[in-house]
Amino acid sequence: MTAPASRTIARCLPFGDPRHLEAHQFLVDEAALLDTQDYDTWMSLLTADIRYVMPVRVSTARGAGFDTAPGMAHFDEDHYSLSRRVARFATEHAWTEDPPSRLRHHVSNVRTFPLDHTDDEVVVESAVLLFRSRGDVREPSLISAGREDVLRRDPTRGAPSAGHWMLARRTVSVDESVLRTQNLAIFL
Amino acid sequence: MRDQASVLEDVRQGMIPAHIYNDDEIFALEKERVFGRAWMFLAHESEIPHAGDYVVRRVVDDSFIVSRDESGAVRAMFNMCLHRGMQVCRAEMGNASHFRCPYHGWSYKNDGRLVGLPFHGEAYGGEEGFRKKGQTLLPAPSLDTYNGLIFVSLDPAAPPLREYLGDFAFYLDFYTQQSAEGIELVGPQRWRVKANWKIGAENFAGDSYHTPHTHSSVVEIGLFREPKASKRKEGALYWAGRGGGTTYKLPPGTLDERLRYVGYPDEMIARMRATWSDAHLAMVGDDGFMVSAASAFPNLSLVHNWPKVEDTESDDVTPFISLRQWQPVSADETEVLSWFAVDRNAPQRFKELSYKAYLMCFGSTGMFEQDDVENWVSITSTAAGSMARRLRLNSRMGLLADDKPVSPPLAHFSGPGVAYVGFGEYNQRAMLRHWADALEAPPPEEGTVDLGGTS
Ligand code: FES
Numbered sequence: 001m002t003a004p005a006s007r008t009i010a011r012c013l014p015f016g017d018p019r020h021l022e023a024h025q026f027l028v029d030e031a032a033l034l035d036t037q038d039y040d041t042w043m044s045l046l047t048a049d050i051r052y053v054m055p056v057r058v059s060t061a062r063g064a065g066f067d068t069a070p071g072m073a074h075f076d077e078d079h080y081s082l083s084r085r086v087a088r089f090a091t092e093h094a095w096t097e098d099p100p101s102r103l104r105h106h107v108s109n110v111r112t113f114p115l116d117h118t119d120d121e122v123v124v125e126s127a128v129l130l131f132r133s134r135g136d137v138r139e140p141s142l143i144s145a146g147r148e149d150v151l152r153r154d155p156t157r158g159a160p161s162a163g164h165w166m167l168a169r170r171t172v173s174v175d176e177s178v179l180r181t182q183n184l185a186i187f188l
Numbered sequence: 189m190r191d192q193a194s195v196l197e198d199v200r201q202g203m204i205p206a207h208i209y210n211d212d213e214i215f216a217l218e219k220e221r222v223f224g225r226a227w228m229f230l231a232h233e234s235e236i237p238h239a240g241d242y243v244v245r246r247v248v249d250d251s252f253i254v255s256r257d258e259s260g261a262v263r264a265m266f267n268m269c270l271h272r273g274m275q276v277c278r279a280e281m282g283n284a285s286h287f288r289c290p291y292h293g294w295s296y297k298n299d300g301r302l303v304g305l306p307f308h309g310e311a312y313g314g315e316e317g318f319r320k321k322g323q324t325l326l327p328a329p330s331l332d333t334y335n336g337l338i339f340v341s342l343d344p345a346a347p348p349l350r351e352y353l354g355d356f357a358f359y360l361d362f363y364t365q366q367s368a369e370g371i372e373l374v375g376p377q378r379w380r381v382k383a384n385w386k387i388g389a390e391n392f393a394g395d396s397y398h399t400p401h402t403h404s405s406v407v408e409i410g411l412f413r414e415p416k417a418s419k420r421k422e423g424a425l426y427w428a429g430r431g432g433g434t435t436y437k438l439p440p441g442t443l444d445e446r447l448r449y450v451g452y453p454d455e456m457i458a459r460m461r462a463t464w465s466d467a468h469l470a471m472v473g474d475d476g477f478m479v480s481a482a483s484a485f486p487n488l489s490l491v492h493n494w495p496k497v498e499d500t501e502s503d504d505v506t507p508f509i510s511l512r513q514w515q516p517v518s519a520d521e522t523e524v525l526s527w528f529a530v531d532r533n534a535p536q537r538f539k540e541l542s543y544k545a546y547l548m549c550f551g552s553t554g555m556f557e558q559d560d561v562e563n564w565v566s567i568t569s570t571a572a573g574s575m576a577r578r579l580r581l582n583s584r585m586g587l588l589a590d591d592k593p594v595s596p597p598l599a600h601f602s603g604p605g606v607a608y609v610g611f612g613e614y615n616q617r618a619m620l621r622h623w624a625d626a627l628e629a630p631p632p633e634e635g636t637v638d639l640g641g642t643s
């Protein structure tokens with residue numbers, strides 16, 4: 001995928017910029033929540049109009065003009081559907097994560113881009129590598145993905161994150177067309 | 189493998205030697221005798237609507253380009269260059285008038301015909317030396333469609349698809365023919381699970397018994413109108429022809445009321461009325477049974493359910509349909525291909541909500557699917573050892589010791605085949621009886637295709 005013109009190298013905030021530092025901290029703090037499956041706290045960092053999307057990637061000829069399956073995603077979530085997923089994990093009968101997976105979200109390649117029309121939102125790109133191990137018999141699985149997030153500053157300044165940033169939009173661009181993990185009972 | 193005859197005999201008794209879920213010898217036999225002969229689902233016509241559209245799909249180890257040629261005909265061509273065997277198409281989907289082999293540049297039209305051969309004259313002496321005319325990529329030995337579902341069989345002598353499906357075709361209509369124009373198929377999501385392919389196929393065919401337990405979390409979070417998952421035992425289990433499935437018993441009411449209960453808008457109900465046969469309408473309207481999960485032998489499954497997809501006070505639910513294939517990779521690994529299906533004529537808003545319902549319940553992120561697969565992966569790894577060779581799993585639910593059913597089949601059931609109400613492993617046994625029959629039959633004739641060049 002090619003990045004839009006708003007995200008050229010020249011537009012990327014210097015790594016010393018406070019907005020970048022806060023965005024980076026947001027992603028690292030969030031990774032710790034996802035590793036420990038602290039989904040209640042995670043949900044408190046999502047805006048009410050959250051869109052959380054993970055398209056299905058497909059192999060297409062160079063120049064085909066698309067590399068995702070038309071009309072199909074792995075995740076295509078709003079606040080309600082995410083809340084149901086999280087509520088399910090909180091029941092005593094979500095067998096797929098009981099015993100829980102051992103998870104490690106490795107977050108890197110973080111770049112932050114300002115927006116022209118507002119100071120209260122930034123676009124953040126990152127790479128994530130999720131290591132997931134279940135039980136004592138099976139091979140672990142890896143999921144590699146790029147992410148493009150919109151972070152929005154909570155107008156009430158109530159969000160518990162650095163700088164009160166919240167996640168308003170996430171597009172996860174997974175790097176495999178056929179996933180090598182038994183399910184996506186995890187978040188990226 | 190243990191003595192094959194005794195394994196198949198046990199299977200027919202409903203006592204399943206556990207190792208059949210993870211056994212390389214059995215898998216080799218399945219490749220030859222099950223997947224080498226059965227009608228295998230590849231794609232739906234709506235995935236390749238325009239001339240030149242193609243998708244690349246597999247039958248176990250064999251890759252096929254499924255394309256719509258310039259005349260509008262659907263083709264399935266073995267994705268291997270006639271020259272040195274390179275994959276002619278390495279994309280999963282797209283649109284192309286021609287496929288050019290990356291190795292030496294032979295090129296093929298989207299109907300498979302060989303049209304370009306670099307240095308044909310110098311290297312081969314032109315048409316005289318190697319007749320290009322009439323050469324095509326190897327077509328699938330048999331190709332047939334039902335309701336736009338494209339199937340191939342590696343057996344050139346396969347019976348017509350409709351005959352193979354038998355009365356299961358009636359049930360396919362519920363999922364794929366809700367109006368005269370049929371479905372659009374969207375997807376697939378693809379992922380690999382370390383589970384034997386048979387486990388999912390058997391589960392979808394008839395395991396209503398697992399729903400109250402495996403899927404209790406989905407009910408607890410308020411996704412369904414039915415508070416008790418144990419409602420499941422009031423549904424009928426049917427087997428007909430080459431497939432079978434589960435149903436839910438709907439509350440009392442007319443046909444329209446029952447279809448509305450499931451979440452269908454009136455305009456879709458009107459089209460179902462105009463499209464379905466009297467028997468289809470009676471199964472829902474009179475008998476009160478609505479199709480849920482189903483499987484056709486060997487590895488095609490379907491599911492239909494109706495969760496709440498919006499955060500409202502109302503009880504409104506939205507139905508979704510999914511179609512999936514358990515594509516075997518090895519004895520202990522399966523690639524799942526899971527599609528979302530929706531009636532082509534459904535209102536746009538319905539399509540959006542139905543897609544959402546699908547994602548919440550099934551597929552790579554589906555909340556039902558997540559717990560299913562955890563079970564199947566665990567079964568498969570446990571079936572690999574020597575103790576599993578000594579264990580015969582009890583798959584006799586619904587049968588007494590003398591093989592009589594615990595309760596008799598339904599006397600009145602509007603659909604074809606045999607149906608029972610209540611829990612029972614009738615369909616899993618039927619599935620594995622087809623499997624045992626297939627393993628016993630001698631392998632199909634392969635035949636070869638003459639490419640010319642020597643004569
Ligand atoms: S292998 Fe395809 S042109 Fe040679």
Ligand SMILES: [Fe+2]
Pocket residue numbers: 391398399402403556560
């Ligand atoms: Fe299930």
